[in-house]
Amino acid sequence: MRDRLNDRQRPGTSSHMMVLYGVGDHGGGPTMEMLHRAEDLARVPAFPVLRYDNPDGALGQMRRSRPDTAFPVWRDELYLEYHRGTFTTQAWMKARLRRSEGLLRTAEALAAFDTAAYPRARLEGAWRRVLFNQFHDILPGSSIRQVYLDAVANCDSAWATVDSVTGAAFAGLRARLDTRPPARRQGIPVVVFNPLPWLRSGYVTVGGRINLGLWVRDVPPLGARVLWVDSERGAAAFDERGSDVSSGLEAPQIGATWMENAFLRIELDTATGAVTRIQDKRAGREVLAPGGRGNVLELFGDRPRSWDAWDIGYTGERWEIDSVVGIRRLLGGGSARMIVTRRFGPSTFQQELVLERSSPYLDVRNRMDWHGRRQLVKVGFALATAPDSLTCEIPYGTIGRAGRPRTQAERAKYEFPCQRWVDVSDSTGGAGFFTDSKYGWDYHGNVLRLSLLRAPIWPDSLADRGVHEFRFAVYPHAGDWRAAETERRAAEYNTPLVSALEQPHPGTLGRSVSFVSVDAPNVELAWVKRAEDSDALVLRLVEWHGRPATATVTLRGRIAAARSANLIEDPGESLPVRGNIVRITLRPYEIATILVDMAR
Missing domain, CATH: 2.60.40.1180 (Golgi alpha-mannosidase II)
Incomplete structure (x- = not known):
C-alpha cells in the first residue's frame, strides 16, 4: 500500500487504479470472503475508495483522470520473464496443436467450396476441443500429467471429426473434376488439392492401389488439379497436355561426407554428426560462418529456482551431444538422405538429413528417445550472416529480436517465442528456419539455437520423457525474408498438399480449378x-x-x-x-x- 501511495506522488500518475480480483488466475469469480474483506476495507478511513465496476467503466475513469499524453506507451511485446520454458515444455501437446491448426485450415477450405451443406456443428465441435487445449496451463506445458492424458483424447476426437469433414469434402471435389486422361494416353488419375492461396509445387504421397511419392508442379491457388500416373513407367506422371510433370532438375547426389541437389551442398563431420557446410549454390553463398558448424546438438543444465515447467534456469553446465553410433546413407526416390544416430546417457538422438530433388531447403527429420532430467536440448547454427536482429513470425505478423542486446529488456529475452519460422538475413541474403512444432529460440552474436526438448520434474515429473518425432528445415536464400518469401515457404512446410486416387470420369470443374x-x-x-x-x-x-x-x-x-x-x-x-x-x-x-x- 505504501508503494501505491508513493506512486501517486509522482508527476503524471493517475489517482485511479483498476484491480482484478477472484479465485486463481483462470477467471474464477470472487468468494464471499473476498467480498466481506472489501466491505471491511471500505470502513478504513486511510484506505483508498473502492468501487465495483466493469472494465470499460474502470478504464474510462482512469483515462478521464489524465490527458492521453500522460500515459506511458509500451512499444514492444509483453514478454513474461518467468515463462521462458513454456515455449518448449510438453512438446507432444504443442505438436498436436500445431497439427490441429493445419488440419482445420484444410478442412474448412474444402468444406467452404463443397456443394454439400456446410458442416458448422461438426467443425464447431472440433474447434471447441482444440481451443480448450489452448487453455493457459495445457498449451504452455504447466499442467499435471492427467491433464495431458485428457488433452490427447480431446485432440484425437477433434482429428477424427476433421478427417471425416476433409474426406467427404475432398471426395465431393474429386467427383466434380474431369479425371479422364488426355487423348491417346493411359494413366491412373490423381487429384491434388492446395489449401494455400498461391500457385504451389511440392511432393505428395499417393496411397491406395499404387504407393509412391510424386512431385507435383503448379497446383492452383486454393484449388486442385488432376494428374495421371503412367503405370507402365512407374512413378512418372503427366498432366492434361500429356507433358511430364517431373521437376526437370538433376537428381541429388551423395558421398561419404556430403550430399547435394540443384540448390544446396551439405557437408557433414561424421565424427560428431555436426554439419560443417551449407552452401547456397544458386546465390553462391555460405550459410555457416568460416569454421562454424550447424546442426550442433547441445545439452544444458536447466534448474529454475522455482516454477520448474514454466521457466528456464541455466546452471552453467553444457554438453555437446557428439557421440555418433551410426550413419546411414540413402539415395533414391528423388532424394538423398543421411541418417545420423547419436547417444548421450540414456537418450538417443536420430536425425535424418534430407535433400529432395526439387527442394530449396535442408529438411531435418528427428526421432529422439529422450530421458533427461532437468536438462534442455537445443540445436545450434553458427551463421555467416549475423545482423543485429533476426525476424520472427508472431501470430499474424513479425517482430525483430536482438542478437546483441543493449537494454535490460532485450537482455531478459535470452529465450524467445516464435511461431512457424525465423529468418536471419540482411538485404543481400541469409537463411530462414522453419519448424513443424517448436517455438523456443535464442540468438546471440551469430549463433541461432532452436529449443527441442526440456525435462522439468514439476508439476509433471515425467514431462517430455519418451519418443518425439518432429522436423525443422534450413532455407538459404538471396535477399531478405520478404524477397525470399520465407513466410510462404514456412506455410507450405506446415500445410501439406492433399492427394488421392480417383476413377476416370467427366466433371464440371474441368481438370484444374482455383x-x-x-x-x-x-x-x-x-x-x-x-x-x-x-x-x-x-x-x-x-x-x-x-x-x-x-x-x-x-x-x-x-x-x-x-x-x-x-x-x-x-x-x-x-x-x-x-x-x-x-x-x-x-x-x-x-x-x-x-x-x-x-x-x-
Whole structure:
C-alpha cells in the first residue's frame, strides 16, 4: 500500500487504479470472503475508495483522470520473464496443436467450396476441443500429467471429426473434376488439392492401389488439379497436355561426407554428426560462418529456482551431444538422405538429413528417445550472416529480436517465442528456419539455437520423457525474408498438399480449378470458411510485410456482394465488386475480413 501511495506522488500518475480480483488466475469469480474483506476495507478511513465496476467503466475513469499524453506507451511485446520454458515444455501437446491448426485450415477450405451443406456443428465441435487445449496451463506445458492424458483424447476426437469433414469434402471435389486422361494416353488419375492461396509445387504421397511419392508442379491457388500416373513407367506422371510433370532438375547426389541437389551442398563431420557446410549454390553463398558448424546438438543444465515447467534456469553446465553410433546413407526416390544416430546417457538422438530433388531447403527429420532430467536440448547454427536482429513470425505478423542486446529488456529475452519460422538475413541474403512444432529460440552474436526438448520434474515429473518425432528445415536464400518469401515457404512446410486416387470420369470443374486467389505478394488469404450465421464466404486476409497494400481477390464465380467485417463477422461497409473480383486496401500488418455473397 505504501508503494501505491508513493506512486501517486509522482508527476503524471493517475489517482485511479483498476484491480482484478477472484479465485486463481483462470477467471474464477470472487468468494464471499473476498467480498466481506472489501466491505471491511471500505470502513478504513486511510484506505483508498473502492468501487465495483466493469472494465470499460474502470478504464474510462482512469483515462478521464489524465490527458492521453500522460500515459506511458509500451512499444514492444509483453514478454513474461518467468515463462521462458513454456515455449518448449510438453512438446507432444504443442505438436498436436500445431497439427490441429493445419488440419482445420484444410478442412474448412474444402468444406467452404463443397456443394454439400456446410458442416458448422461438426467443425464447431472440433474447434471447441482444440481451443480448450489452448487453455493457459495445457498449451504452455504447466499442467499435471492427467491433464495431458485428457488433452490427447480431446485432440484425437477433434482429428477424427476433421478427417471425416476433409474426406467427404475432398471426395465431393474429386467427383466434380474431369479425371479422364488426355487423348491417346493411359494413366491412373490423381487429384491434388492446395489449401494455400498461391500457385504451389511440392511432393505428395499417393496411397491406395499404387504407393509412391510424386512431385507435383503448379497446383492452383486454393484449388486442385488432376494428374495421371503412367503405370507402365512407374512413378512418372503427366498432366492434361500429356507433358511430364517431373521437376526437370538433376537428381541429388551423395558421398561419404556430403550430399547435394540443384540448390544446396551439405557437408557433414561424421565424427560428431555436426554439419560443417551449407552452401547456397544458386546465390553462391555460405550459410555457416568460416569454421562454424550447424546442426550442433547441445545439452544444458536447466534448474529454475522455482516454477520448474514454466521457466528456464541455466546452471552453467553444457554438453555437446557428439557421440555418433551410426550413419546411414540413402539415395533414391528423388532424394538423398543421411541418417545420423547419436547417444548421450540414456537418450538417443536420430536425425535424418534430407535433400529432395526439387527442394530449396535442408529438411531435418528427428526421432529422439529422450530421458533427461532437468536438462534442455537445443540445436545450434553458427551463421555467416549475423545482423543485429533476426525476424520472427508472431501470430499474424513479425517482430525483430536482438542478437546483441543493449537494454535490460532485450537482455531478459535470452529465450524467445516464435511461431512457424525465423529468418536471419540482411538485404543481400541469409537463411530462414522453419519448424513443424517448436517455438523456443535464442540468438546471440551469430549463433541461432532452436529449443527441442526440456525435462522439468514439476508439476509433471515425467514431462517430455519418451519418443518425439518432429522436423525443422534450413532455407538459404538471396535477399531478405520478404524477397525470399520465407513466410510462404514456412506455410507450405506446415500445410501439406492433399492427394488421392480417383476413377476416370467427366466433371464440371474441368481438370484444374482455383476457387480463390490474391494478387498482392505481401497479402495472404490466411483463412477461408463459411459464415457462422449465413452461407456467405468469410475471407481472412493478412498483410505480412509491414507495408500498405491493395489486394485484388479473385473468386471462381460471380460475386453478388462483398462487405468488410470484423473478426466476429459483423458486416460493415460494402466493397467494390466487378464480376468475380473484389478489391480491398490493407494497412501494414492489418487483419481484414471480407464477407462475400456469391451469385446463385
